[in-house]
Amino acid sequence: MGESDAAEWSLGSIADLLAVAVLTVAVGVFVLVPPLSGTPVRPVVSLAFVLFAPGYTYLGVLFPKRDVSRSTSNDTSVAERPGGGLGLLERLVFSFGTSVAITIGVGLALGVRTAGITRINLYVGLAALVAVGLPLAAVRRSRLPATTRMRSPHRTVSTRIRSKLAGQGTTANVVTVLCTVSLVVAVVAVGAGLGSSQGGEVTELYLLSENESGEYVPRGYPETVAQGENESFAIGITNQEGETAAYTVVVLRQQFDAENRAGAPTSETRLRTFSATLDDGEAQRIPHTIGPAAGNRSYRVTYLLYVGQPPSDPSIDNAYREVHLWIRGTGSPE
Secondary structure, X not given: OOHHHHHHHHHHOOHHHHHHHHHHHHHHHHHHOHHHHOOOHHHHHHHHHHHHHHHHHHHHHHOOEEOOOOOOOOOOOOOOOOOOOEOHHHHHHHHHHHHHHHHXXXXXXXXXXXXXXXXXXXXXXXXXXXXHHHHHHHHHHHOOOOOOEOOOHHHOHHHHHHHHHOOOOHXXXXXXXXXXXXXXXXXXXXXXXXXXXXXXXXXXXXXXXXXXXOOEEOOOOOOXXXXXXXXXXXXXXXXOOOOOEEEEEEEEEEEOEOOEOOOOOOEEEEEEEEEEEEOOOXXXXXXXXXXXXXXXXXXXXXXXXXXXXXXXXXXXXXXXXXXXXXXXXXXXXX
């Protein structure tokens, strides 16, 4: 790089990447530090991070050039443009879509490798990707001349807005408005989900069955249990409430009218009660066994989760979370 290139590089060429790094660190503080994790600020900064930072970072790696062909036809694709770069609006819109795709991929990986997706492990996964991508984006940008490298958006956004409002390019204005509205609607929709009655943070309750290797897996649930035998299960709880919570799990064996399983149970037996106190983001599996009811009948084993102590009449209607399993007892060992 020449002297002028180096001067411009040091002043503002990576200001946007530094802003993403600051956002990533700030979100980490609000996610990992308990006093701050319960404040209303956390969902706001977390939403901005998830919907923007990963995509913007890796677009910077893939497209370090800015769009220098402002006179190119609107029908020309990015790949066909002489500059081979992205315009500011395209970069912002594509950052949203790319971030969603990356977040889904990280979520799928966590679902396979861990017991469940929590706010903490999702942040750690995304932050690790951003930490790897930011230096790569900076290096890719630094190797380009100042005339073509991506500039920090704060240097050009005010000029772009003034030119759009001044009526330069009616078609471009329409596209700008539509893309901006779409982006705002998408952000608001996700924000509304985070602001729902459960705040986007829910405790996970799941049932696992023991396989032939003695491992607990979310499949292979038995359909029958012979008299005199027991089946091994594990009930899993993951705390995503943003604070430490004390849980109680009530296990019921319920029998129903054979012709009306959707109605009220004809008989009900309380089999077990489990208690667990978990920190935010902590998961626990509770192994146990379940035996059949007397007679050759189908019954439902229902797990009811409560925060704190359960009511005197636990049921699906008053439980915080619920999972159940239908089993048929057989008259003799199979």
